[in-house]
Amino acid sequence: MxxxxxxxxxxxxxxTETLSAESWRRVADEMGFTIDDETIYSFIGLTRPVIIERYGDKLGGHDRADAAFDRHYEIKFELAETDLxxxxxxxxxxxxxxxxxxxxxxxxxxxxxxxxxxxxxxxxxxxxxxxxxxxxxxxxxxxxxxxxxxxxxxxxxxxxxxxxxxxxxxxxxxxxxxxxxxxxxxxxxxxxxxxxxxxxxxxxxxxxxxxxxxxxxxxxx
CATH class of the missing domain: 3.40.50.1000 (HAD superfamily/HAD-like)
Structure with missing residues (x-):
């Protein structure tokens, strides 16, 4: 039972997943790397450390991955103020x-x-x-x-x-x-x-x- x-x-x-996807697209534009929707959707359900470890190269390089993740959250919360x-x-x-x-x-x-x-x-x-x-x-x-x-x-x-x-x-x-x-x-x-x-x-x-x-x-x- x-x-x-x-x-x-x-x-x-x-x-939140649509907001998160949009925030990743905007981060990529700001930081000058390319990320496709398939990669973004593969993040779903994973923790931040795992995403950075597995996909650091796609987030502008491992040295910039933390900054990319922080910026993604900033944009996501900005979007959430009106669209959550x-x-x-x-x-x-x-x-x-x-x-x-x-x-x-x-x-x-x-x-x-x-x-x-x-x-x-x-x-x-x-x-x-x-x-x-x-x-x-x-x-x-x-x-x-x-x-x-x-x-x-x-x-x-x-x-x-x-x-x-x-x-x-x-x-x-x-x-x-x-x-x-x-x-x-x-x-x-x-x-x-x-x-x-x-x-x-x-x-x-x-x-x-x-x-x-x-x-x-x-x-x-």
Whole structure:
């Protein structure tokens, strides 16, 4: 039985991935390097240190990657002042699941100050019973660590947890943690590999409470 639901943040609860993509394009123009959308989308679900380690050459060189990342955040937050929105059904799903007695966890590759800043306008940070952010887990998604750490904080067996994700790296992390994964795609359509790792693919978070209740009544048998 699912008793806890663990949420990714960017692109799952908050519509930030389009802002992040635009900020990377602007940083590339400012700093004089080239970056394509495929590379930008491959960042989704990864922590800052992993992105810099793997893609430093594409961020203007490893020596400039930190500066590029900082500037990306500056532009992203500027855009967020007018263009930050919750994903469809996000608040309703969180409040419905909480009211039904599910424990809620936040498991995001964004650093804690960034996560709190993104959720603050909507008053939703306090709805989570536990949260794990950025580098607070030993390894980044697609490793399962961030979900296992969050489950431990909640005091719930991983087998009794659902993961809600939009990214390929997040889906892989949730599946590796032994949890039921509910995918709500955002910018990138899932591949057959990703679909095979998911318990169910949803059109929006509006469908999530019913999908989890359905799993508890049918899928867990």
């Amino acid at each position: 699912i008793t806890a639901v663990l949420f990714d943040l960017d692109g799952t609860l908050v519509d 929105h919750l994903m469809p059904g996000a608040e309703e799903a969180l409040r419905t699941l909480s009211a039904r007695g599910f424990k809620l966890g936040l498991a995001t590759s964004s650093m804690r100050d960034v996560a709190e800043r993104e959720l603050a306008p909507f008053g939703l940070m306090d709805i989570f019973d536990a949260s794990t952010c950025g580098t607070e887990a030993p390894a980044s998604k697609p490793n399962p660590d961030i979900y296992l750490v969050t489950a431990e904080k909640l005091g719930v067996d991983p087998a009794c947890c659902a993961v809600v994700e939009d990214s390929f790296n997040g889906v892989r992390a949730g599946h590796a943690a032994g949890m039921q994964v509910f995918l709500v795609p955002d910018l990138v359509a899932p591949t057959p590999e990703i679909q095979a790792l998911c318990t169910e693919q949803l059109e929006s978070l509006d469908e999530l409470p019913a999908a989890i209740e359905r799993w508890n009544s049918e899928g867990a048998r």
